[in-house]
Amino acid sequence: MTPTAAISAAVLAPAAASSVCLRAGQVDDADAIHSLIVGHLADGHLLPRERDEIAVHAHRFVVAASGHSIVACAELAPLSRDVSEVRSLVVCDEARTFGVGHRIIDELVARASTAGFEKLCAFTHAPAYFVRFGFSIVPHVWLPEKILAGCRTCERFRRCGQFAMLRELRRAPQHCVPLAALHG
Ligand SMILES: CC(C)(COP(=O)(O)OP(=O)(O)OC[C@H]1O[C@@H](n2cnc3c(N)ncnc32)[C@H](O)[C@@H]1OP(=O)(O)O)[C@@H](O)C(=O)NCCC(=O)NCCS
Numbered sequence: 001m002t003p004t005a006a007i008s009a010a011v012l013a014p015a016a017a018s019s020v021c022l023r024a025g026q027v028d029d030a031d032a033i034h035s036l037i038v039g040h041l042a043d044g045h046l047l048p049r050e051r052d053e054i055a056v057h058a059h060r061f062v063v064a065a066s067g068h069s070i071v072a073c074a075e076l077a078p079l080s081r082d083v084s085e086v087r088s089l090v091v092c093d094e095a096r097t098f099g100v101g102h103r104i105i106d107e108l109v110a111r112a113s114t115a116g117f118e119k120l121c122a123f124t125h126a127p128a129y130f131v132r133f134g135f136s137i138v139p140h141v142w143l144p145e146k147i148l149a150g151c152r153t154c155e156r157f158r159r160c161g162q163f164a165m166l167r168e169l170r171r172a173p174q175h176c177v178p179l180a181a182l183h184g
Helices: 014-018 027-039 051-056 100-114 127-131 144-149
Strands: 021-024 061-066 069-078 083-091 119-124 136-138 163-168
Touching: 021 100, 027 051, 027 061, 027 069, 027 083, 061 100, 069 100, 083 100, 083 144, 100 119, 119 127, 127 136, 127 163
Parallel strands: 083 119
Antiparallel strands: 021 061, 061 069, 069 083, 119 163, 136 163
């Protein structure tokens, strides 16, 4: 299989943007995902990620591919049985404003709902972007899972400037309890 690459300087024409496909990440994508994240640490205030850790969790990523290039990615990371997190959302400069980020969030919402999570959260410097998709700004303490999983050991704990965003999910039908079952 040809390894994927992060897109280079070429501008993604609108026509090419419409042919961008979303798919699950694979171990072979680790280098491209890592390059995409590392290349946008500053403009996205993204947390750095290790290439090997990305490889281990590659299947949690949704990637947007244009030919053999990865133009965007995000991870659906479980924080607890009920809460999952949108992590490392980034769209390369050339593919922005074509709705790729929107499609990725929709896909993560669908995945999280199907997996039975009740809540999807994100920690971001771009709260207005997430508000578009039904997320609300909440106090950080509403997400103790995140504080335990990552914040407490972060050198920027309590001064990161990130907004905690939360979206309630509707569980997929197979996770609903039929009313009849409640009444015997
Ligand atoms: C934020 C980001 C993921 C958006 O990706 P995208 O594919 O361009 O987004 P979409 O095409 O789905 O949506 C574009 C719309 O969102 C708006 N938008 C983009 N960034 C925004 C932000 N930071 N805050 C509010 N709105 C934003 C655009 O103005 C555009 O608005 P319009 O439709 O009214 O013209 C992308 O700009 C990016 O990768 N930024 C750097 C990393 C980052 O900030 N990640 C998110 C935080 S974890």
